[in-house]
Amino acid sequence: MTGVSPCRAMPLAVVLAAACTLAACDWRSIGVAAVGSTPSGREASIASRPLYLAHQRLSSYGRFIVLYHPFPDPIPVNESFDIEVVVRDARDRLRAVPDVTLGINAEMSSHSHGMNVKPIVTRTSPDTFKVEGMMLHMPGQWTLNVDLTHAGITERAVFDVVLQ
Amino acid sequence: MREDKSFRGACWVILILSLVVALPAWSGQPPFPNELKYPNIIKPDYQFGTYGTKPGQFIDPMGVAFDTKGLMYLVDSGNSRVQVLGADGTALRSWGRNGTGPGQFVAPLDIAIDNAGNLFVVDTGNDRIQVFGPDGTFLRQWGKHGSAPGQFSNPRSVSVGGDRVFVADTDNQRVQVFDRNSRFLFEYGSFGTESGQFNDPVAVTVDEAGFSYVCDHLNNRIEKFDPQGKFVDTWGKYGSHSGLMATPSDVSYQGGRVFVADLINHRIQVFDPQGNFLFQFGRHPNAPHEGNGRLHYPHAVAANPSGKSVVVCEPFENRCQVFSKGDIQLAKSVDDSAWWDKATRFHYGTTAATAANYLCVAEPDTHAILLFDISQDRPQLIRRFGGHGDEPGKFKSPEGVAIDLEHHRLFAADMGHNRIQIFSLEPTKEGDYMASFGEAGTGPGQFHKPGTMKLDKDGNLYLLDVGNSRVQVFDKDLRFIRAFGSFGRGEGQFNMPSDLAFDRQGKTLFVLDSYNYRVEAFDKDGNFLFTWGGPGSGNDQFIWPYGLEAGKDGFVYVSDAGAQRVQKFDEKGRFLDSFGSFGSDVGQFYKPKGIAMSDRGILYVLDFGNHRGQMLDPHSGKGRLRPKSAGDVTASTSGGSFIGEWGIGELQQMGKPADEKPRMRVAGLQFGAGLAVFAAVGLIGLRWLRKPRPL
Numbered sequence: 088m089t090g091v092s093p094c095r096a097m098p099l100a101v102v103l104a105a106a107c108t109l110a111a112c113d114w115r116s117i118g119v120a121a122v123g124s125t126p127s128g129r130e131a132s133i134a135s136r137p138l139y140l141a142h143q144r145l146s147s148y149g150r151f152i153v154l155y156h157p158f159p160d161p162i163p164v165n166e167s168f169d170i171e172v173v174v175r176d177a178r179d180r181l182r183a184v185p186d187v188t189l190g191i192n193a194e195m196s197s198h199s200h201g202m203n204v205k206p207i208v209t210r211t212s213p214d215t216f217k218v219e220g221m222m223l224h225m226p227g228q229w230t231l232n233v234d235l236t237h238a239g240i241t242e243r244a245v246f247d248v249v250l251q
Numbered sequence: 252m253r254e255d256k257s258f259r260g261a262c263w264v265i266l267i268l269s270l271v272v273a274l275p276a277w278s279g280q281p282p283f284p285n286e287l288k289y290p291n292i293i294k295p296d297y298q299f300g301t302y303g304t305k306p307g308q309f310i311d312p313m314g315v316a317f318d319t320k321g322l323m324y325l326v327d328s329g330n331s332r333v334q335v336l337g338a339d340g341t342a343l344r345s346w347g348r349n350g351t352g353p354g355q356f357v358a359p360l361d362i363a364i365d366n367a368g369n370l371f372v373v374d375t376g377n378d379r380i381q382v383f384g385p386d387g388t389f390l391r392q393w394g395k396h397g398s399a400p401g402q403f404s405n406p407r408s409v410s411v412g413g414d415r416v417f418v419a420d421t422d423n424q425r426v427q428v429f430d431r432n433s434r435f436l437f438e439y440g441s442f443g444t445e446s447g448q449f450n451d452p453v454a455v456t457v458d459e460a461g462f463s464y465v466c467d468h469l470n471n472r473i474e475k476f477d478p479q480g481k482f483v484d485t486w487g488k489y490g491s492h493s494g495l496m497a498t499p500s501d502v503s504y505q506g507g508r509v510f511v512a513d514l515i516n517h518r519i520q521v522f523d524p525q526g527n528f529l530f531q532f533g534r535h536p537n538a539p540h541e542g543n544g545r546l547h548y549p550h551a552v553a554a555n556p557s558g559k560s561v562v563v564c565e566p567f568e569n570r571c572q573v574f575s576k577g578d579i580q581l582a583k584s585v586d587d588s589a590w591w592d593k594a595t596r597f598h599y600g601t602t603a604a605t606a607a608n609y610l611c612v613a614e615p616d617t618h619a620i621l622l623f624d625i626s627q628d629r630p631q632l633i634r635r636f637g638g639h640g641d642e643p644g645k646f647k648s649p650e651g652v653a654i655d656l657e658h659h660r661l662f663a664a665d666m667g668h669n670r671i672q673i674f675s676l677e678p679t680k681e682g683d684y685m686a687s688f689g690e691a692g693t694g695p696g697q698f699h700k701p702g703t704m705k706l707d708k709d710g711n712l713y714l715l716d717v718g719n720s721r722v723q724v725f726d727k728d729l730r731f732i733r734a735f736g737s738f739g740r741g742e743g744q745f746n747m748p749s750d751l752a753f754d755r756q757g758k759t760l761f762v763l764d765s766y767n768y769r770v771e772a773f774d775k776d777g778n779f780l781f782t783w784g785g786p787g788s789g790n791d792q793f794i795w796p797y798g799l800e801a802g803k804d805g806f807v808y809v810s811d812a813g814a815q816r817v818q819k820f821d822e823k824g825r826f827l828d829s830f831g832s833f834g835s836d837v838g839q840f841y842k843p844k845g846i847a848m849s850d851r852g853i854l855y856v857l858d859f860g861n862h863r864g865q866m867l868d869p870h871s872g873k874g875r876l877r878p879k880s881a882g883d884v885t886a887s888t889s890g891g892s893f894i895g896e897w898g899i900g901e902l903q904q905m906g907k908p909a910d911e912k913p914r915m916r917v918a919g920l921q922f923g924a925g926l927a928v929f930a931a932v933g934l935i936g937l938r939w940l941r942k943p944r945p946l
Contacts, residue, residue, distance in 0.1 A: 147682075241643050241687045243644070243684055244681075
């Protein structure tokens with residue numbers, strides 16, 4: 088008998104199941120195709136990169152799921168970098184929210200200051216925003232605040248960023 | 252003979268010495284602080300004014316101007332009159348009373364004098380300018396509520412320059428310019444933060460060349476315009492260092508100097524006409540109601556045209572201080588942090604709300620919302636939301652608050668940004684901020700100075716949109732439902748509404764209509780039901796009605812920041828009781844503002860002027876003394892239903908300096924030594940008189 092015994096197959100099955108579950112959690116890779124935008128350039132780059140849960144947030148009022156990715160990654164200290172932010176409806180994660188507008192800032196609460204630059208935000212697809220000209224000018228604990236306004240209500244997704 | 256001469260000489264020496272020592276102690280003025288640490292505290296020549304209705308007493312002196320003879324014309328806002336004071340602060344005469352007729356006022360806020368000595372008074376609550384002759388004779392008036400040229404909405408300042416009259420038309424976010432005959436010439440300004448725009452222009456002044464300077468209150472800056480109203484320059488932004496400002500409240504030009512009343516920094520800053528910082532004077536007091544160069548919410552400033560003196564009025568203290576121009580120019584530039592960095596809280600502000608074990612207080616001075624746990628005997632601060640800023644989660648002068656227990660959230664009206672912000676009652680890893688909604692405007696879901704709010708039993712939010720004179724209603728998902736109310740004095744109309752609350756059944760909404768001195772009752776759909784109140788200091792009357800609470804025990808409570816009391820009514824508006832009086836003792840008030848009742852029936856009153864909150868049992872009445880007479884606003888009452896207070900300990904922690912006691916001790920020793928020497932001289936003199944003299 089060259090077959091695998093059920094006892095030996097069980098751990099393998101568990102590992103496979105866990106891998107499948109993790110893949111399913113990576114909603115970004117599913118979402119890009121679902122909204123019909125063609126992954127090209129940086130989007131393709133986002134889709135091909137491993138995505139961490141730390142880069143996903145439910146916004147403060149619970150209407151949106153927000154994901155970001157910096158370019159370059161990791162974020163350099165005191166150098167300009169860009170961010171791509173993907174915003175989806177929290178109740179239907181495959182759906183982009185057409186009228187949402189996005190603002191972004193970063194602050195270092197322990198030092199009571201923010202960024203010294205004002206980044207430019209442009210919408211590149213129904214669910215994706217490009218933020219150019221970010222700069223975190225010193226190492227330490229930063230907070231990235233993504234403010235989303237839709238139907239007159241503004242809410243926020245907060246990400247912690249630690250720069251070495 | 253020789254012995255007698257030397258004895259007399261010794262007596263004279265002792266007498267002179269005793270006078271030198273004793274007189275400063277008996278001069279009547281409190282000892283001037285020896286402020287070596289803070290060289291920006293300048294000794295005033297004198298100060299005048301106390302709380303009251305008699306000549307020389309004030310209820311909120313809001314505006315002041317000098318004439319060419321050095322007389323001071325002071326707008327005594329809470330008493331609805333103009334008082335004329337001599338160069339030494341002595342009250343000479345006054346005119347005006349509350350009302351809407353010629354020569355009558357509703358909350359007048361500023362005064363200006365032209366070259367002929369005619370007086371222009373901003374009658375803010377009546378949205379008009381009144382003109383009087385130098386003797387107070389009514390000459391003419393113009394303006395009514397509205398936004399068209401020549402109309403006003405909450406105008407707060409007037410200035411005369413040459414043949415032109417400039418009016419800061421605050422709620423219309425503009426300055427209007429008129430000729431001497433009240434004919435509209437032009438206007439400038441709009442709402443915003445860009446150059447030439449305003450967020451509450453509260454004061455305007457004009458220089459000899461016709462350039463105007465506007466105090467842009469909530470943008471924390473001064474803007475300068477040319478004689479045609481074209482923007483020229485701006486200076487200032489939020490902060491406490493030299494040249495920065497915290498909600499400045501007045502600007503006054505005189506002799507090449509631009510004086511700015513820097514309200515929340517408790518100081519006067521002086522600039523040249525190009526906006527270069529020159530010097531500053533004044534500092535927040537350490538001891539309550541200290542004065543003597545310490546300034547407490549300096550609201551108005553004016554310089555004598557003679558160039559000799561500057562008067563600073565502090566409505567908060569019902570007082571003015573007069574400084575020598577020579578002295579203040581000696582003030583060194585002091586560039587340190589303002590008080591709010593040292594005092595983290597405890598300047599309890601304007602509104603309060605309770606729900607279950609929560610008490611929530613707005614604190615506009617620090618642009619924050621404070622959340623207390625009131626399950627214990629004394630409120631415990633558990634959270635602080637906000638801080639100054641423009642981004643979500645920050646505030647510019649927060650006003651109203653409401654607690655939504657069902658959704659574990661807190662609503663806060665961000666007045667300066669015309670938005671409502673929502674915070675989580677339970678802290679999360681990502682922070683407290685949840686969402687915000689609203690923007691400047693007059694449409695549904697738009698606001699003009701959003702104020703207090705309450706939730707009904709269905710979770711709908713009833714919000715006072717103060718500047719738009721209406722109540723807006725939103726459902727629990729923040730969708731606009733309806734609005735009701737408009738500007739006016741009629742039934743269902745408002746003029747500066749300041750608070751609202753539901754009755755116990757949740758069916759009747761009471762709205763405190765401040766400038767109309769009344770409470771109006773509506774059903775939940777906004778239909779007018781009935782009203783009560785009126786101007787005055789008697790029962791069922793108001794001077795400056797500010798806070799309203801209802802619903803918990805079947806009664807309606809109204810705080811009166813002008814009459815220093817809380818009145819209690821039944822839900823039909825029938826007067827039942829009044830408690831409180833002017834003072835700092837327990838049960839007394841110093842401008843009581845926000846008011847809220849806990850589920851346990853404890854009434855929390857924000858005793859704003861005493862920098863504390865007081866807890867009262869409005870039902871016991873035990874040991875309470877009633878006012879001596881219905882019209883006596885200074886009558887003594889003890890407020891026997893006092894339960895406790897909070898905030899005082901923290902205030903002392905904040906302010907009581909180490910040098911305070913020695914200073915008092917020095918004053919006491921000085922007085923004692925003077926008294927002893929004088930007594931000794933008296934005894935010796937008596938002995939000398941009784942001594943047999945040679946013929």
